[in-house]
Amino acid sequence: METRCENCIVRQYNSLRALSKDELKEVSNSKILKTVKKGESLFEEGEKLDGVYCVRNGVSKLSKLSATGKEHIVKLASNGVIMGQRSVIADETTHLRAVAINDMTVCFIPKHTIINTLNTNPNFAIEVLRHMAHDLKEADNVIVNMSQKTVKQRLGEAFLYLKKNYGEDNDGYLTLTLSRDEYANIVGTASESCIRIISEFKKKGLLKTSGKKIGIVNEKGLRNMITGF
Amino acid sequence: METRCENCIVRQYNSLRALSKDELKEVSNSKILKTVKKGESLFEEGEKLDGVYCVRNGVSKLSKLSATGKEHIVKLASNGVIMGQRSVIADETTHLRAVAINDMTVCFIPKHTIINTLNTNPNFAIEVLRHMAHDLKEADNVIVNMSQKTVKQRLGEAFLYLKKNYGEDNDGYLTLTLSRDEYANIVGTASESCIRIISEFKKKGLLKTSGKKIGIVNEKGLRNMITGF
DNA sequence: CGGTGTTTTGACGTCGGTCAATATGTGTGG
DNA sequence: CCACACATATTGACCGACGTCAAAACACCG
Numbered sequence: 189m190e191t192r193c194e195n196c197i198v199r200q201y202n203s204l205r206a207l208s209k210d211e212l213k214e215v216s217n218s219k220i221l222k223t224v225k226k227g228e229s230l231f232e233e234g235e236k237l238d239g240v241y242c243v244r245n246g247v248s249k250l251s252k253l254s255a256t257g258k259e260h261i262v263k264l265a266s267n268g269v270i271m272g273q274r275s276v277i278a279d280e281t282t283h284l285r286a287v288a289i290n291d292m293t294v295c296f297i298p299k300h301t302i303i304n305t306l307n308t309n310p311n312f313a314i315e316v317l318r319h320m321a322h323d324l325k326e327a328d329n330v331i332v333n334m335s336q337k338t339v340k341q342r343l344g345e346a347f348l349y350l351k352k353n354y355g356e357d358n359d360g361y362l363t364l365t366l367s368r369d370e371y372a373n374i375v376g377t378a379s380e381s382c383i384r385i386i387s388e389f390k391k392k393g394l395l396k397t398s399g400k401k402i403g404i405v406n407e408k409g410l411r412n413m414i415t416g417f
Numbered sequence: 418m419e420t421r422c423e424n425c426i427v428r429q430y431n432s433l434r435a436l437s438k439d440e441l442k443e444v445s446n447s448k449i450l451k452t453v454k455k456g457e458s459l460f461e462e463g464e465k466l467d468g469v470y471c472v473r474n475g476v477s478k479l480s481k482l483s484a485t486g487k488e489h490i491v492k493l494a495s496n497g498v499i500m501g502q503r504s505v506i507a508d509e510t511t512h513l514r515a516v517a518i519n520d521m522t523v524c525f526i527p528k529h530t531i532i533n534t535l536n537t538n539p540n541f542a543i544e545v546l547r548h549m550a551h552d553l554k555e556a557d558n559v560i561v562n563m564s565q566k567t568v569k570q571r572l573g574e575a576f577l578y579l580k581k582n583y584g585e586d587n588d589g590y591l592t593l594t595l596s597r598d599e600y601a602n603i604v605g606t607a608s609e610s611c612i613r614i615i616s617e618f619k620k621k622g623l624l625k626t627s628g629k630k631i632g633i634v635n636e637k638g639l640r641n642m643i644t645g646f
Numbered sequence: 647c648g649g650t651g652t653t654t655t656g657a658c659g660t661c662g663g664t665c666a667a668t669a670t671g672t673g674t675g676g
Numbered sequence: 677c678c679a680c681a682c683a684t685a686t687t688g689a690c691c692g693a694c695g696t697c698a699a700a701a702c703a704c705c706g
Contacts, residue, residue, distance in 0.1 A: 252557060254565040255644065262557050277543075278550035283557060306543055313542035314506075314535055320549045321507035327556035328481060328491050328512060334563040335605025336483040339662070368685065376564025378663055383686060399671080400684085415484065568694070597653065607695055612654060628703085629652085 192216050193295075198244050201268030206315035211305055220296045224248075230286040230294065231272065237282055239298040240272040246292030247354070247364060250284045251373065261374045263326075264289070264364075266354070273316065276302055289366070334376060337414075340385050342375040344414045347395070351404055360396070361403040368400075389413075421445050422524075427473050430497030435544035440534055449525045453477075459515040459523065460501065466511055468527040469501040475521030476583070476593060479513045480602065490603045492555075493518070493593075495583070502545065505531055518595070563605060566643075569614050571604040573643040576624070580633055589625070590632040597629075618642075 193216040199205055207215065219242075224230055230241055233253060247266045251259045262284060265271050275282040276299050305312050333342060347362070354364040366374075372382040386402070389395040394410045396403045404410060422445040428434055436444065448471075453459055459470055462482060476495045480488045491513060494500050504511040505528050534541050562571060576591070583593040597615070601608040615631070618624040623639045625632045633639060 252561050254561050256565060258565055260561045260564055262560060274550045274553055277546050278554070280550075280554075283554050306546075307539050310536050310539050310542055313539055313546065317506050317535075317542065317546055317549065320546065320553060321503045321509075324503055324549060324553050324556060325507070325509075325512050327553060327560065330560050331491060331556065331563060332481050332483050332489045334560060335489055336485060336487055379684090380664080380686085381662055384662090387686080608652095609654085609696080610694055613694095616654075 191221055193219065196244070198242065198268040202242065202270050203273075203312060203315040203319050204242070204270075206309065206311040207305065208309070211309060211312075215297055215301055215305075218298050218301045222294050222296055224288045224292040224294060226288050226290050228288050230288070231282055233283060233285040234281050237272045237275050237299070239296050240270050240276050240302060241286070242270050242295045242297060243267055244293045244295060246294075247289045248286050248292060249289050249370065250286050252284055259373050260376060261370065264353075270319075273302075274320070277306070277316070289364070289370075339375055339377045339381055340388075341414045341416075343371065343377075343382060343385050344389075344410050346371065346374050347402065347404055348407070348410060348414075351407070356403065359398075359403065360405070361398060361401040365401050420450055422448065425473070427471065427497045431471065431499050432502075432541060432544035432548050433471070433499075435538065435540040436534065437538070440538060440541075444526055444530055444534075447527050447530045451523050451525055453517045453521040453523060455517050455519050457517050459517070460511055462512060462514040463510050466501045466504050466528070468525050469499050469505055469531060470515070471499050471524045471526060472496055473522045473524060475523075476518045477515045477521060478518050478599065479515050481513055488602050489605060490599065493582075499548075502531075503549070506535070506545070518593070518599075568604060568606045568610055569617075570643045570645075572600065572606075572611060572614050573618075573639050575600065575603050576631065576633055577636070577639060577643075580636070585632065588627075588632065589634070590627060590630040594630055 193199060193204065193212050194209065199212075204212070204215065221244075222241075224246070230248060231237060243265055245267065247264055248271065249261045250263050250265060250271065251261045253259055265286070271286055271294075272282060306316070333345070337345075350362050350364055350366075354362065356362055368383050368386070369379045371386075372379040375382065386395060386397065389410070390397060392409070394404070394406045394413065396405050422428060422433065422441050423438065428441075433441070433444065450473075451470075453475070459477060460466060472494055474496065476493055477500065478490045479492050479494060479500065480490045482488055494515070500515055500523075501511060535545070562574070566574075579591050579593055579595075583591065585591055595603075597608045597612050600615075601611040604611065615624060615626065618639070619626060621638070623633070623635045623642065625634050
C-alpha cells in the first residue's frame with residue numbers, strides 16, 4: 189500500500205493539495221497510518237485531538253449526543269476528507285464523535301505539522317478556508333431542512349445523497365449500507381418512523397430492500413416526493 | 418463618527434484584529450461607510466458579493482428561504498461581526514439574505530482588499546479560520562437542537578440567548594425587540610405556536626410582555642424548563 | 647375614525663414519537 | 677449443521693406536540 193502522501197490520490201480531494209513538494213514530504217514523514225475496524229471510534233466527543241485524520245478508505249460517521257442521549261449523525265466522512273480539522277485549528281476539544289461505519293484506513297497527521305504549514309503557507313490556509321466555508325454553507329442548509337421539511341422528505345434526500353456519493357452495486361443497492369437506526373439518526377427521527385417510511389416507499393415502487401440493503405428503484409419518483417409532488 | 422478602522426473598537430471582536438497597522442490603513446482607505454434602515458436588506462440570497470460588511474451598529478438577521486417560501490433565520494449579526502465572509506472567500510454567491518432588524522451602520526470592505534490580505538498575511542487567514550471554525554461548531558449544535566429539542570425548549574433558549582447577547586433595558590425587557598414572526602422563524606415554527614408558548618411562559622411567571630417587548634422574569638425557571646425540568 | 651398589520655385565541659387534524667409485541671436475522675458454541 | 681442467545685427489523689396501538697385555518701382582539705397609523 190502506498191504510504192507516501194506525495195503519491196496519495198486521496199489528497200486531490202482535500203486541502204492538502206495546496207502543499208508544496210517539501211511540505212508534503214514533511215507531512216508524509218510525520219503521519220501515522222492507522223486501521224480502524226467497523227464500529228470502533230476514532231475519537232470521542234469532548235476529546236482533545238493532537239492531529240487530524242485523513243480518510244484513505246472506508247467511511248466514518250461524525251455524530252453528536254443530545255442532552256437526552258440520542259445520537260445525531262451530523263455528517264459522513266469518506267475518501268479524502270479530513271476529520272478533526274475544526275478542532276485542531278480552533279484549538280478546542282472536538283464536539284463530535286467519529287465512529288467507523290465499515291473498516292477504514294486513515295492517516296493521522298500531527299497537529300504541529302498542520303499548524304506549522306498553516307502559519308507559513310497562505311495557500312494552504314486559504315484552501316482550508318474554502319473547505320470550511322463549504323461545510324458551513326452545507327450546515328446552514330441542513331438547519332433549514334431540519335426545520336422545514338418532513339421526515340419523509342429528509343429521508344428521501346438521504347437516499348439520494350447516499351446514491352450520489354457512494355454509488356450502488358450491480359444489483360442496484362446502495363453501496364454504503366446503514367442500519368435503520370443510523371438512517372434515523374441522520375434524518376433526526378425515531379427508527380420506527382424511518383422503517384415505516386421505507387416500507388411506504390417500497391409499496392410505492394420507489395425503493396427495494398434486501399436484508400439491510402436498500403436500493404433506489406425510481407429515482408425520479410423519489411425526487412418528486414421530496415420537492416412536494 | 419470615527420471612520421478610521423485603526424481606531425474602531427468594533428474591530429476587536431473580529432478577524433481584522435490580526436491586521437498590521439499598514440494593512441488596517443489599506444482597509445480603511447478602501448472601505449465605504451453605509452447606513453441601512455430597519456427592514457432594508459444588505460444583500461439577497463444568491464447575490465454575488467463584491468466585499469464583506471462589518472457591522473458597526475445595529476443588528477441584522479441572516480435568513481434563508483425554504484422551498485415552501487418560509488423564512489428561516491439562521492443567525493443574528495451585531496457589532497463587530499463580519500457578514501459575507503464565507504461567500505467572498507469561497508467565491509460563491511451568498512446563500513443567505515441579510516435584513517436590518519433595526520437601523521444600522523456598516524462598513525463595506527471590498528473583496529480585493531480582503532483577498533489580498535488573506536494571501537499575504539497568514540495570521541489573518543488563521544484568524545478567519547478560527548471564526549469560521551467557531552461558526553461551524555455552532556451550526557452543528559443548532560442542527561442537533563433542531564432535531565431533538567421541542568419548540569418550547571428552543572424558544573426558551575432563544576430568549577436566554579437574546580438576553581445574554583443583547584441585554585435588557587431598565588424595566589427588564591429584552592433590548593432587542595423581535596416580532597412574533599421573527600421569533601418563530603428563529604426557532605423554526607409557526608408564529609401561532611410561538612405565541613401560545615409565550616403566553617404559557619407568562620402564565621408560569623417565567624416571562625412578562627409589554628406590547629411586542631418581552632422580558633425574562635424567572636431566568637432559572639426558564640433554564641430548568643429547557644433542560645427538561 | 648376606518649384601514650392595515652400584528653397579536654391572540656379557538657378548533658381541528660395529522661405527523662411523528664413512544665411503548666410493546668412479534669418476526670427475522672445473525673453469530674456463537676456445541 | 678443445529679440450537680440457543682441476542683441484535684435488529686417490522687408492525688400495531690396510542691397520544692401528544694405542533695401546523696393550519698379562521699375569527700376576534702388590539703395596535704398603530706394617516
